[in-house]
Amino acid sequence: MKNEQIYACAKCGAQFQKWSGRCTGCGAWGTIGEDALETEEAAPSRALSKKPGKTNAFSDLTKENGSAERVKTLHAPFDELLGGGLVPGSVTLFGGEPGIGKSTLLSQIALTLSQAGQSVLYVTGEESPSQVRLRLERLAPAIPPSLRFLDRNDAEVIAATILKEKPALVIADSVQTLRVESVSGEPGNISQIKAGASILIEAAKKSGVPLVLVGQVTKDGDLAGPRLLEHLVDTVLMLEGDRSHTFRMLRVLKHRFGNTEECSVFSMTERGLEIVSDPSSALLADRPVQASGTIVSCLLEGGHPLACELQALIAPAGYGTPLRRVSGFDSNRVSLLLAVLGRRAGVPCADMDVFFNVVGGIRVSEPGLDLAVALALASAKYDCAVPDSVMAWGEVGLAGELRPVSRPEARLKEAKRLGFKTVIVPKQKKQVTLDGLEIRACSTLREAIQAAGLKKS
The missing domain is CATH 3.40.50.300 (P-loop containing nucleotide triphosphate hydrolases)
Known part of the structure; x- marks a missing residue:
């Protein structure tokens, strides 16, 4: 047994013979440091000298020795x-x-x-x-x-x-x-x-x-x-x-x-x-009334529908590069949606400061929130409020098209339970509906913006 000096990444554990400022395994910077690796000489010969183990059939395992309460x-x-x-x-x-x-x-x-x-x-x-x-x-x-x-x-x-x-x-x-x-x-x-x-x-x-x-x-x-x-x-x-x-x-x-x-x-x-x-009701408890830049969407967490409020604020950039500040959502996804809004839906925001937040301090990442995020951004840009009775969900593609999400039935039931009257969703061949809810099915992001009643003030 002997110790060999190596370098290892503190984030992913990748090992290197020489020090480097950046780990090629995970891409992290400044995480590589010295470490000691214990090695054994003649390991192959020791392995070959071991006695073979006894094999058993899984079918021979009884419930008592195969599992426990x-x-x-x-x-x-x-x-x-x-x-x-x-x-x-x-x-x-x-x-x-x-x-x-x-x-x-x-x-x-x-x-x-x-x-x-x-x-x-x-x-x-x-x-x-x-x-x-x-x-x-x-x-x-x-x-x-x-x-x-x-x-x-x-x-x-x-x-x-x-x-x-x-x-x-x-x-x-x-x-x-x-x-x-x-x-x-x-x-x-x-x-x-x-x-x-x-x-x-x-x-x-x-x-x-x-x-x-x-x-x-x-x-x-x-x-x-x-x-x-x-x-x-x-x-x-x-x-x-x-x-x-x-x-x-x-x-x-x-x-x-x-x-x-x-x-x-x-x-x-x-x-x-x-x-x-009832996390949905708790997250929407203090929601502002008829405020621009806000909208409610529904995602699936742990297989259960969860409603959350999304907020956006857009203002003219003061100087230099426009700011992008995102909390509770993937900032790269917000940048992508801003680009789609500008190129496909006629809502340019390139020279604007953008602030986005998921209310309640929670972090969400489902692509089904894309449409609601885009509508919140458009609402903030136009300073025009989405009606409080409207909920939206759907995935947005780079061409500005809307794509369906999983389990729309569960999301519709949650929207109705919370008292919403209108839902903006992607159009699909077999459109899911629910009594008591107005379904506004759209094919593109531009159509969804019109369905939400958003226009320049």
Whole structure:
């Protein structure tokens, strides 16, 4: 065994023989640093000397030894998101920006499970035990004795504790603080994260104890650490939102034991994160009346329709290059729609400052919002309001054509439930309708602008 000095990217884990300012694997700048790679000599000969393993047929596995009942955390929204609870021995990576509410939600889950008499182990690697206790006391009147903590960041010690005590749930906060003595480097570098996570994952699989690893995110919104970590775990959850807003969205990005398109909306309160039973109504609660540059659209989050308000503001550029500021949506997509508006719909905005926002601090990315985004921009440019009773959705192509979106029936039902009277949608061969709603089907973006009643003031 010997150590070979290499260079590795802190974002994607790509390895290089020489230092470079830019990673060719992920394109990130300034993320490559020194790392130590342990290599073994004569590895092929050792592999050939190993005894062959015993193979078995999948059909021989019984239900008892092939699967097990899920561990219910008794936190209903969290269990529902994961399809009924945590699978024994599964490893979940829970990511989110600092201060977004990761530790708060996991503390609520730990309290709920321990209050039912189940043993929960909380590994306090990032915070001191007294800090965690203060948060627990804020969330519950009493802390059950079955909720225990381990104030260590040594991955091997944590793994040994898991194998010995076998609690109902282990929460390690966070994976960036794990340390392995036999691996060089400070906690948080690629080698330490990979080695520490691998040791804990092996302990979870061997003991059958579900493990939740807390992970931080980079400034780009990606999970910090090597990309390999996302492949090692069974489930990846991401808590998103704006710390200055109330709402948080918990998304399932990967799930080996269920649907990967699930999403729940929470509200941050003094009692912690609480599920929002009707997120559409909550997001539209303070909507302005007959304001230019605003419109409501409907997207699908976790297979469920979710209405959201989009706002745009366009003003003459003061000097130099016009500003483009986007919050809650892909800025490149907004730039594309501005180009389509100018070239295909006769709404030029090239010399204007453009500001765009998704209300509520949530982030959305569905292409089905294209039409609503374009109408909000056109409304802001013309300073002409879209009627409050109008909702719109549809994908916009580079030729200015409108393309249908998935599950229009669910979106129409949500629009009717919220009290909207008119919906502007793309025209299709089998037009979906709903009693009580006026459907304005359009083939192009120019037609949709006319259908919304937008014109120069």
